Structures are given as C-alpha cells and as structure tokens.
Amino acid sequence: MVYLPPPGTSRDRPSYSDAYAKILKAHRESPLTSASSVIMLVAPDVDALCAARMMAGLFRQDDVIYRIMPISGIAELERVRDELMTYNELHTLILFNMGGILDLPSAEWFGEFRTEVSVHIIDSARPQNLSSLFGGGENGERIIVWDDGGAERLLEERKAWEALMYEPEPDSDDEESNYDSEDEYDEDLDEEEEFEEGSSEGRKRRSLGDGNRRGKRRRTMEDRPHRMSREERDAHMARLEKHYMTGTWHGQSASGTIYILATLLERSDINLLWFAILGLTFQYTTSRISRDKYDDYQSIYSDEVLRLSPPPPVGEQSITSINPDDHGIRTTDELRFMLYRHWTLYDAMFHSSYIAGKLGIWKERGRRKLTGLLAKMGFSIPQTQQPYPHMDMDLKRSLVQKLDDIAPEYGLIELSYPSFTKFYGYRSQPLSAADAVEGVSALLDLAGGVKMEVEVEGSRNGGEWFGGGKLWEVHGLVAKTKWTIEEDRENIRPGGQPTTVATNVEKAEGGEDDDHTVKKEAAWWIHNFWVAFDALADIEALRHSLNLSMTLHRAIIRQGTSIIDKQDIRTMRNHRVVVLTQGPDLALFSHPGVLSRLALWLVDALRDKLPGKVVSTRTKRKSLPFVVACLNESSSSYIVVGVMAATDFGDVRKNEFGLAFLDAKERCNARTRHSSFDTSILEINQADLPVFLETLCEGSGY
Amino acid sequence: MSLPYSLRTSITPPELELIATQQLIEIIPLIAIEKTAFISGAFGPLQPPRKAKIPLWMAINLKLRKKCHIVAPEWLSVEFLQSRLDEEINEPGFSKLPFRYAEISKVLLDVASDDIQNTDKIRSLLKDLREARQAKSREGLDQINRGELSVSNLCSMEINEIRPFFVHAMGILTHLHREASTEDQL
Numbered sequence: 001m002v003y004l005p006p007p008g009t010s011r012d013r014p015s016y017s018d019a020y021a022k023i024l025k026a027h028r029e030s031p032l033t034s035a036s037s038v039i040m041l042v043a044p045d046v047d048a049l050c051a052a053r054m055m056a057g058l059f060r061q062d063d064v065i066y067r068i069m070p071i072s073g074i075a076e077l078e079r080v081r082d083e084l085m086t087y088n089e090l091h092t093l094i095l096f097n098m099g100g101i102l103d104l105p106s107a108e109w110f111g112e113f114r115t116e117v118s119v120h121i122i123d124s125a126r127p128q129n130l131s132s133l134f135g136g137g138e139n140g141e142r143i144i145v146w147d148d149g150g151a152e153r154l155l156e157e158r159k160a161w162e163a164l165m166y167e168p169e170p171d172s173d174d175e176e177s178n179y180d181s182e183d184e185y186d187e188d189l190d191e192e193e194e195f196e197e198g199s200s201e202g203r204k205r206r207s208l209g210d211g212n213r214r215g216k217r218r219r220t221m222e223d224r225p226h227r228m229s230r231e232e233r234d235a236h237m238a239r240l241e242k243h244y245m246t247g248t249w250h251g252q253s254a255s256g257t258i259y260i261l262a263t264l265l266e267r268s269d270i271n272l273l274w275f276a277i278l279g280l281t282f283q284y285t286t287s288r289i290s291r292d293k294y295d296d297y298q299s300i301y302s303d304e305v306l307r308l309s310p311p312p313p314v315g316e317q318s319i320t321s322i323n324p325d326d327h328g329i330r331t332t333d334e335l336r337f338m339l340y341r342h343w344t345l346y347d348a349m350f351h352s353s354y355i356a357g358k359l360g361i362w363k364e365r366g367r368r369k370l371t372g373l374l375a376k377m378g379f380s381i382p383q384t385q386q387p388y389p390h391m392d393m394d395l396k397r398s399l400v401q402k403l404d405d406i407a408p409e410y411g412l413i414e415l416s417y418p419s420f421t422k423f424y425g426y427r428s429q430p431l432s433a434a435d436a437v438e439g440v441s442a443l444l445d446l447a448g449g450v451k452m453e454v455e456v457e458g459s460r461n462g463g464e465w466f467g468g469g470k471l472w473e474v475h476g477l478v479a480k481t482k483w484t485i486e487e488d489r490e491n492i493r494p495g496g497q498p499t500t501v502a503t504n505v506e507k508a509e510g511g512e513d514d515d516h517t518v519k520k521e522a523a524w525w526i527h528n529f530w531v532a533f534d535a536l537a538d539i540e541a542l543r544h545s546l547n548l549s550m551t552l553h554r555a556i557i558r559q560g561t562s563i564i565d566k567q568d569i570r571t572m573r574n575h576r577v578v579v580l581t582q583g584p585d586l587a588l589f590s591h592p593g594v595l596s597r598l599a600l601w602l603v604d605a606l607r608d609k610l611p612g613k614v615v616s617t618r619t620k621r622k623s624l625p626f627v628v629a630c631l632n633e634s635s636s637s638y639i640v641v642g643v644m645a646a647t648d649f650g651d652v653r654k655n656e657f658g659l660a661f662l663d664a665k666e667r668c669n670a671r672t673r674h675s676s677f678d679t680s681i682l683e684i685n686q687a688d689l690p691v692f693l694e695t696l697c698e699g700s701g702y
Numbered sequence: 703m704s705l706p707y708s709l710r711t712s713i714t715p716p717e718l719e720l721i722a723t724q725q726l727i728e729i730i731p732l733i734a735i736e737k738t739a740f741i742s743g744a745f746g747p748l749q750p751p752r753k754a755k756i757p758l759w760m761a762i763n764l765k766l767r768k769k770c771h772i773v774a775p776e777w778l779s780v781e782f783l784q785s786r787l788d789e790e791i792n793e794p795g796f797s798k799l800p801f802r803y804a805e806i807s808k809v810l811l812d813v814a815s816d817d818i819q820n821t822d823k824i825r826s827l828l829k830d831l832r833e834a835r836q837a838k839s840r841e842g843l844d845q846i847n848r849g850e851l852s853v854s855n856l857c858s859m860e861i862n863e864i865r866p867f868f869v870h871a872m873g874i875l876t877h878l879h880r881e882a883s884t885e886d887q888l
Contacts, residue, residue, distance in 0.1 A: 061767040061768060061769075062767075267768055269768065
C-alpha cells in the first residue's frame with residue numbers, strides 16, 4: 001500500500017532508507033530470526049539479478065541473513081507463496097521485478113499472511129496495480145511498493161480507485177451507512193486536500209464534495225444523501241481502465257532503485273554502481289526504455305563514476321588498467337555492434353540488428369555493401385576478419401571516428417551511444433557494460449538445458465581438424481550429468497554448427513510421468529539462474545560466457561535471415577506474424593528469452609522496410625507490432641511472443657500485446673499458460689494456435 | 703592435524719597470517735562502538751572521527767563491511783621500503799624490518815588497497831626485498847656449521863621457510879659430529 005517516492009521529493013514522506021531500516025529492525029528484534037526470515041524472490045532477468053546482488057551485498061554488510069529464491073513465472077510464484085505461508089519465522093519478503101501488476105493485498109496473494117510479514121516490491125514494470133499502491137488498512141500497510149515517482153502522478157487514478165472502493169452501489173437503500181461511509185471518505189478527502197495544495201480542481205472532485213475544505217461544514221450542510229451517480233461511476237471506471245489498458249512499459253530499473261538506497265545509506269561504492277549500470281544497459285539494449293530516458297540515467301551515473309572512481313589518465317592509457325588495483329569504471333562510447341571487441345569486426349557488424357536492417361545483410365548484395373563500407377573506412381578484408389584484439393592498433397583507434405564520417409552515406413546514423421567500461425586491474429581485459437549484459441543474459445537463457453557448440457578461436461580457414469567447435473561448459477564446473485542426455489558426439493557436424501540435442505527429455509530413463517519432466521525442466525533454469533548470479537561477480541566466468549553469447553547471436557541471425565529470405569512473415573490486418581515450425585535451432589528458440597531476442601532482431605532489421613501501422617485507438621502514433629511463435633516439440637506447444645516496436649530507432653512503445661493475448665484467449669478458449677512475468681509472452685497448446693492467431697486479428701483494434 | 707605429512711614439520715603461511723593479524727593497527731572508524739570485551743582483550747570505544755587502535759583482524763572485518771578506514775603503518779610506504787631495499791642490496795647482513803611484515807603487507811594490500819598510496823610501487827618493492835633476502839639466506843645455509851649460528855633480522859615467514867631444512871640439517875650435523883668425536887676417542 002505504502003508507496004515510497006524517491007527521496008528528495010519531500011522530507012516527511014517515508015523513503016527507501018526508512019523501509020530498509022524497518023527490515024533491519026524486524027530482523028534484529030524478532031525472536032524467531034533464522035535463515036528464512038528475509039526472503040528475496042527474484043525474476044530471471046539481468047536487472048533483477050543485479051538488484052538482488054546489490055541487496056545481498058548490503059545485507060551482508062549489516063549481518064542480515066537472507067535467502068534468494070529464483071522465480072520464473074506467475075505459476076511458480078503461486079507455488080512458492082503457498083510454501084511461504086507455512087514459514088513462521090518469515091517477516092520480510094522482497095520481490096524483484098515481479099508482482100507489480102498483481103493485486104497483492106488480496107487474499108489470493110498475500111492477504112492471508114500474518115500481519116508481521118511485510119512485502120516489498122521493487123519492480124520496474126508498469127502499470128502498477130492500484131490496490132497494491134493505495135490499499136489501506138492493516139492488510140494494505142504491509143505491502144510496500146518502491147516507486148520512482150510515477151505513482152505521485154497517479155492522483156486521478158487514486159481518487160477513482162478510492163471512490164470505487166469505498167463508495168457503495170449507486171442504488172443502495174441504506175442511507176445511514178451511506179452517510180457514514182461518505183463522511184469517512186470526506187475525511188480522507190480532506191486530508192488529501194490539505195496535502196495536495198494547489199492540485200487541479202478536477203471535475204470529479206467538485207461533483208463529489210463541492211470543493212469544500214472543511215468536513216464539519218459539509219456534515220451540517222448536507223441533507224440529501226450523496227450517492228455517486230452513474231456517470232461518475234462510469235467516469236471512474238473509465239479512468240481505471242485507461243490506467244491498466246494502455247499497455248505495458250517500464251520505469252526505473254530495480255538495480256537503479258537499490259543504488260539510490262545505497263546512496264541514501266552513504267554506502268554506495270564502485271561495485272554497486274557497476275551493477276546499477278548493468279541494469280540500465282539491460283533495459284536499453286532490450287528496448288525497454290527509450291534513448292532519452294537512457295541518456296538521463298546515464299548522465300546521472302557518469303557523475304557517480306566521477307565521484308567514486310579515480311580519474312582516468314588521458315590518451316593511450318585510457319583503454320587499459322593503469323595499475324593492478326585499478327577496479328574502476330570509466331565512461332566510453334559504445335558502438336551498436338554486438339560484442340564487437342570479442343570477435344572480428346566483420347562479424348560484429350554482420351550480427352548487429354541495426355546494420356543488418358539498413359544494409360540488408362540477408363542478401364548477397366547487402367553483404368557486399370558491408371565489405372564496401374569497411375573498405376571505404378580503410379579496413380582491408382584480412383584485417384576485418386581478424387579477431388578484434390588482434391587488429392592493428394591504429395585501426396582500432398580510428399574506428400569510431402571513421403564510422404562517424406563514412407557510415408552516414410549508407411544510412412547508418414547514431415552508431416554509438418555513451419556507456420561504461422569496468423577495469424579489472426591486471427587480472428583481465430576491461431569489459432564494457434553492454435558485453436557484460438550480453439554475457440549474463442546468455443547464461444540466464446542457456447547455461448544449461450541446450451547443448452551449444454562454441455567456436456574455438458583460430459578454427460576458421462582450416463585451423464582445426466575435427467570441426468570448429470567444442471561444447472560449451474560452465475566455467476569452473478565439470479559438466480554435470482544430472483540431465484541424462486543422449487550424447488551424440490559422433491555426429492557433430494564440423495564447422496561450428498550448434499547441436500541441439502534435446503536435453504531435458506529423459507529418453508534414457510523413459511520417464512512417463514509429468515512430474516518428472518517438470519522437475520527436470522525446473523532444474524535447468526534454476527541452474528542457469530545461479531550460474532548467471534555467480535558470473536556477475538566473477539570476471540573469468542563472464543568472459544567465458546561471451547563465447548556462448550556469440551553462438552546464440554549466430555543462431556539468431558541464421559534463423560532471422562532464413563525467415564526473411566523465405567518471406568515467412570504473414571501480414572495480418574494490424575500486425576505481423578511469424579510461425580516457426582522447423583529448422584535446426586528449434587529447441588533453442590523454444591526458450592522465451594531467446595525467442596524475444598529473435599523478435600527484437602526482426603523488428604530492428606525490418607524497421608525501415610515495413611511501414612508502421614497505427615494500431616492503438618488512443619494515440620495516433622505508428623508502431624510495428626510483431627508476433628513470433630515457435631514450436632516446442634517436447635511439450636507440443638507454441639511459445640508466442642508479442643513485441644510492439646516504435647518506428648524510430650531508440651524509441652519505445654507501450655506493449656499492448658499482453659491485453660490482446662488475454663482477450664484473444666478468452667474469446668477462443670485456448671489452453672494457454674503464462675510462463676514468465678511478462679504478459680506478452682505466452683505458451684499455448686499446439687492445436688489451438690491457428691484459432692488463436694485468427695482471434696488475435698479480429699480482436700478489438702487488432 | 704589434517705595436513706599431509708610433508709607439511710606438518712612447520713607452520714603454514716595462513717597460520718602465520720592469522721597470528722600476525724593479532725597485532726594492533728590504527729584505524730579511522732566510521733561507526734561508533736562501545737568498549738567491547740573479546741577473548742583476547744577489550745577494545746574500543748570507537749568514536750568517529752577519532753583514530754583508534756584495534757587488532758588487525760577486527761580492522762579487516764570492519765573494512766570489508768565498509769565501517770572503517772585503515773591507516774597504513776609507517777613502514778608500508780615507498781620511502782621506507784626503498785631505503786631498506788638499498789640497505790639490503792649494499793650490505794651483507796639483513797636489514798631491519800618489522801618481524802611480520804610479509805603477512806601484514808599482504809593482508810593490507812588485499813583488503814585496504816585504497817587506503818595505501820602507490821600500491822603497485824609498494825608491491826614491486828616488497829617483491830624485490832623478498833628476493834634479496836631469500837638470496838642471502840640461501841648463501842647462509844651453505845655455510846651452516848655445527849657451531850654457534852646467529853642471524854639477526856630474519857622475519858617470521860623467512861624463518862618458517864628455512865626451519866624444516868635447518869632443523870634437519872643441524873640434526874644430521876650433530877649426529878656426524880658425535881660420530882666423528884666418538885671415532886676420535888676410539
């Protein structure tokens with residue numbers, strides 16, 4: 001209920017540090033404190049991972065024992081919630097990047113918990129559920145939403161929500177109770193009015209309370225019982241609908257919120273800042289926030305970098321560590337190529353969605369254009385085929401400059417954006433924020449579960465004898481055989497093709513029961529989560545994961561180019577659909593994370609080729625709605641991902657597919673399941689897909 | 703003890719480190735703590751921003767939780783170590799260094815490198831010192847005889863290094879000497 005505004009807005013409102021102090025106090029004073037007193041539920045995305053890591057660090061410094069549980073989706077959350085009900089020593093629950101949209105004070109979620117349990121929600125997804133924000137009473141007081149200032153602007157929605165909550169039905173007979181409740185409401189309104197001096201005199205307010213400022217006067221004045229008329233009720237309902245139905249978007253990152261907390265506690269340091277930067281970069285590179293918002297936050301963080309990190313030397317040394325203890329961060333310009341410092345320049349440009357779109361990489365002509373561009377910049381072909389660290393130094397230095405000069409001729413503008421790089425002393429080469437985010441998200445999606453072959457450096461052009469690849473294994477671990485896999489080593493094709501042998505189907509055991517399959521599947525993403533969590537702090541593991549990320553990108557390109565080549569995109573009335581039913585990488589794309597990346601890649605690649613459509617009825621802005629579905633053979637279902645992209649690079653639109661999917665599902669009675677916290681990702685039974693896609697078209701406005 | 707047999711003859715470096723962290727060191731605390739009793743004694747009270755002397759193990763603990771800043775001891779500076787290194791190279795004996803300098807400097811450079819100036823220069827000086835002293839102790843071991851042996855200014859890690867060999871060698875020398883003297887008598 002209590003929503004915490006960001007600190008600095010007003011002194012007397014509780015802020016993040018008060019909530020944190022409350023957690024500490026509960027931990028220290030409760031007699032039953034044990035390892036399960038403070039539990040953090042973490043969603044499987046990079047931002048939540050970073051935020052959890054930061055919070056864990058803060059807790060460790062304060063000697064608070066905590067527990068982290070990864071949660072993949074709403075179903076999992078329900079299951080865990082039932083389990084948590086039985087914990088007697090639990091007194092704090094913290095949710096990262098989940099639960100913002102859920103009605104938490106209700107009995108379905110946390111209403112049934114004991115009153116000592118407080119629930120903190122640090123979620124970047126918007127819109128937030130209004131009962132969680134504004135719910136009152138003892139039940140609602142336990143739910144604390146850590147907000148970034150957006151809830152302050154929801155005044156009208158708050159009034160509407162409260163009006164609908166507390167006001168009885170328009171044609172209720174009981175005038176007495178009507179009167180009383182109306183008085184209560186007026187008192188509330190009074191307090192609000194005193195509080196919100198100068199706020200707009202809304203039409204609703206005037207109709208409800210005559211704009212009066214004194215409750216006493218009103219009590220004596222009013223003889224007629226005041227009921228909410230039908231129009232007012234409808235107006236409130238419309239307001240609430242508008243709040244929920246405009247689509248989903250993202251606010252401040254969870255890790256950014258925790259960084260603000262650390263600053264308030266005066267415990268911010270370079271590592272916490274790095275995690276906050278990773279969370280922000282993740283939001284930008286996955287198109288969750290627009291370029292403008294990214295620039296705002298980036299400038300704040302670069303000020304912090306100047307404050308916390310030793311000043312960088314100018315000139316040559318700015319790209320290497322100055323001394324073995326240099327663990328600082330510096331601002332750099334990041335190019336839009338994927339992981340360009342870790343493979344050849346040609347590959348990096350080839351695999352980036354922006355360039356792919358502008359030059360048309362999937363055609364031979366486009367590839368020639370790319371080599372032409374590189375030649376114009378003065379990079380010879382052998383040079384561009386060299387891994388980046390082996391390229392000539394002067395070419396590397398002039399790269400950004402030449403790109404700025406020559407690339408606009410090909411229509412490539414805005415190739416760089418400001419970002420950060422972290423140094424690791426003499427232990428390792430510096431790593432940029434974008435690369436780190438790529439590595440960690442590759443680990444989250446793929447560390448276990450699908451066997452991926454990564455290319456061994458130097459294996460191109462006939463370097464190795466038996467194929468160019470070796471199986472990727474988690475750094476530092478012997479390959480565990482807890483998944484009984486059908487090893488197919490004899491038949492691995494040479495040349496670095498990933499073998500996607502189905503791993504989480506236990507053919508060897510012949511297990512029939514559902515439980516067994518479910519347990520095996522659950523194991524892999526929990527394993528991924530912990531591998532990624534560990535990698536956040538371990539530079540060696542992170543570097544190791546970059547290989548995995550490169551293989552993933554190669555697979556995405558392969559699939560994307562084949563889709564565009566075969567012209568597999570069907571254009572419906574208001575959106576475009578791609579259905580994947582076959583291909584070498586099918587098992588890979590049945591993971592929702594990977595599939596969303598493919599969708600984003602397609603959108604970026606086709607942004608200029610396809611005209612935007614005016615989809616939403618509320619705003620007249622054009623956008624590019626895209627739906628991608630992939631068949632998951634093992635569970636005979638389709639994973640469907642909906643992406644609403646903006647027509648300009650660097651802009652975002654609110655994603656209305658969550659609602660559209662729900663709508664279509666109800667109308668055609670499809671058997672579906674939401675497997676993650678993102679409402680625009682959906683799992684649907686194989687047989688229901690065609691009907692579902694049709695209903696999606698007919699849907700209101702879609 | 704659960705160490706392999708070969709390591710049981712002397713103390714291991716981590717144990718030496720543990721012993722070394724009992725020494726007192728000066729810190730600038732960031733939080734206030736009252737006078738508290740520990741097994742090894744009572745320390746405190748800590749009142750920021752006044753400096754206080756507490757054992758090194760406690761200082762490390764507080765530093766890791768960002769609750770203090772460590773004041774580097776005067777011997778952990780470039781000038782001091784440089785002068786000692788020059789002395790080491792130019793003179794035949796060992797120069798005077800704090801008895802547990804190796805352990806304390808390792809711990810401080812690991813945990814509190816931001817509180818120390820010129821850490822890379824200090825690291826290289828420490829390495830040079832160690833090598834110079836090691837060369838001297840190797841030469842010295844060549845000249846072990848049964849008689850009296852006095853070496854001054856060896857530090858705890860160095861003593862620990864040569865102890866197994868030294869003890870064993872002295873034992874054999876004594877044995878040989880006793881046999882030689884009994885033969886003489888016969």
